[in-house]
Amino acid sequence: MDGKPKGAEFGEDEVRFLSVLRTSLALAMDRGLEENAAMLKKLIEVGQLISSSLEMDVIIEYTLQSLKEVIGAKWCVLGLRDKETGEMVLKGSPGASKELQVEAERVPAEGTILGEVLKTAQPLTVEDLEKYDSSLRLSYWSKDIRSVAVVPVQSRGKILGALIVCTPFPRYWEENEVGYLSIIASQVGLAIENAQLYESLREYYMSVVKALAAALEAKDKYTQGHSFRVARWAKAVAGEMGLSDKEQEMVYIGGLLHDIGKVGVREYILLKTSRLTPAEEKEIQSHPSVGAKILEPANLPKEVVEAVLYHHEDYGGGGYPEGIAGEKIPLLARIIRVVDSYDAMNSDRPYRKAFSQKWVIEELRRCSGKQFDPAVVEAMKKVLERDKSACIDFGGEWRPDSELGGLE
Numbered sequence: 001m002d003g004k005p006k007g008a009e010f011g012e013d014e015v016r017f018l019s020v021l022r023t024s025l026a027l028a029m030d031r032g033l034e035e036n037a038a039m040l041k042k043l044i045e046v047g048q049l050i051s052s053s054l055e056m057d058v059i060i061e062y063t064l065q066s067l068k069e070v071i072g073a074k075w076c077v078l079g080l081r082d083k084e085t086g087e088m089v090l091k092g093s094p095g096a097s098k099e100l101q102v103e104a105e106r107v108p109a110e111g112t113i114l115g116e117v118l119k120t121a122q123p124l125t126v127e128d129l130e131k132y133d134s135s136l137r138l139s140y141w142s143k144d145i146r147s148v149a150v151v152p153v154q155s156r157g158k159i160l161g162a163l164i165v166c167t168p169f170p171r172y173w174e175e176n177e178v179g180y181l182s183i184i185a186s187q188v189g190l191a192i193e194n195a196q197l198y199e200s201l202r203e204y205y206m207s208v209v210k211a212l213a214a215a216l217e218a219k220d221k222y223t224q225g226h227s228f229r230v231a232r233w234a235k236a237v238a239g240e241m242g243l244s245d246k247e248q249e250m251v252y253i254g255g256l257l258h259d260i261g262k263v264g265v266r267e268y269i270l271l272k273t274s275r276l277t278p279a280e281e282k283e284i285q286s287h288p289s290v291g292a293k294i295l296e297p298a299n300l301p302k303e304v305v306e307a308v309l310y311h312h313e314d315y316g317g318g319g320y321p322e323g324i325a326g327e328k329i330p331l332l333a334r335i336i337r338v339v340d341s342y343d344a345m346n347s348d349r350p351y352r353k354a355f356s357q358k359w360v361i362e363e364l365r366r367c368s369g370k371q372f373d374p375a376v377v378e379a380m381k382k383v384l385e386r387d388k389s390a391c392i393d394f395g396g397e398w399r400p401d402s403e404l405g406g407l408e
């Protein structure tokens with residue numbers, strides 16, 4: 001096999017994968033390639049998707065949909081085993097009714113067909129469930145499920161779950177079909193392992209990011225919790241504007257880190273209550289560029305670094321560091337610009353008390369089109385109007401106007 005060092009041994013998964021592939025190919029030759037072309041084509045497509053995507057939900061949906069088409073099944077399910085309870089947890093089930101999905105969401109595997117497959121790590125097919133030992137039927141068995149093929153999903157010798165393919169009529173499962181299902185199950189196992197590895201790396205990375213943000217805030221008691229609130233507001237506004245989950249996550253990280261460059265600003269300037277000298281102002285205005293430089297080696301997405309670099313640019317021009325305007329300012333930076341200002345005005349500072357909520361919203365409206373992107377201001381207003389209680393989740397910062405000694 002290409003890429004395998006000479007003399008290197010194949011792992012258990014690779015041997016299983018190759019033997020199933022060999023069986024499938026041999027059968028394909030025997031039975032005529034045309035009949036199996038659809039399966040082989042889908043195998044290649046699923047393999048390509050798995051090697052190019054870490055989005056688990058996308059992989060699962062595409063894989064199960066492909067299975068449905070190729071096998072002509074009524075319902076395809078991926079169930080993953082809950083390590084603690086041994087139950088099977090539903091991860092995807094195209095073709096199933098809502099009721100069936102709810103029923104199958106979490107089911108005991110032991111003593112059923114699923115349990116058999118998980119125990120033996122071997123595929124199991126049942127031509128007609130009505131003639132099968134009823135005690136071994138799935139707990140969500142219904143008259144719509146007459147025939148089933150269950151194939152274990154494994155990775156590195158560990159059973160992770162099973163692929164379950166159901167038809168509403170009795171069906172004989174050909175050896176090549178079971179082989180096809182086994183290859184798909186191998187690929188799904190690999191994808192799950194990759195996704196889990198990626199997820200643990202991402203969690204580790206996020207904990208480092210949060211520690212960085214917390215270290216920054218420890219420097220200035222007046223901005224405690226600011227980065228976290230900005231991150232959450234930014235994500236909420238991005239969601240309101242219809243941005244993707246990935247963009248929402250990037251703006252969240254950008255929000256956490258937007259002021260990270262202030263670690264390079266002398267503390268007395270950050271805490272100064274009187275007017276800043278031009279030199280001090282210049283130093284504080286360097287923080288977006290310093291922040292972007294700090295993040296460069298961290299290999300963060302470019303959108304996150306840009307959100308940090310441009311979060312003090314004004315929509316109407318005249319901000320810093322570059323003085324760019326309008327749509328030239330990346331959207332994530334425009335979002336942080338608004339929510340950062342909102343939170344700053346809404347909080348106490350060394351030199352002033354927080355402004356009232358009413359005043360802050362009016363100020364956002366007044367500066368819309370000047371400092372702020374009007375579309376972002378609108379989205380922020382909607383977020384605020386929709387759920388004032390959300391502010392409590394955002395760090396308990398919500399206070400009624402009457403409690404604030406603002407400068408109205």
Ligand SMILES: [Fe+2]
Pocket residue numbers: 258259287311312
């Ligand atoms: Fe800033």
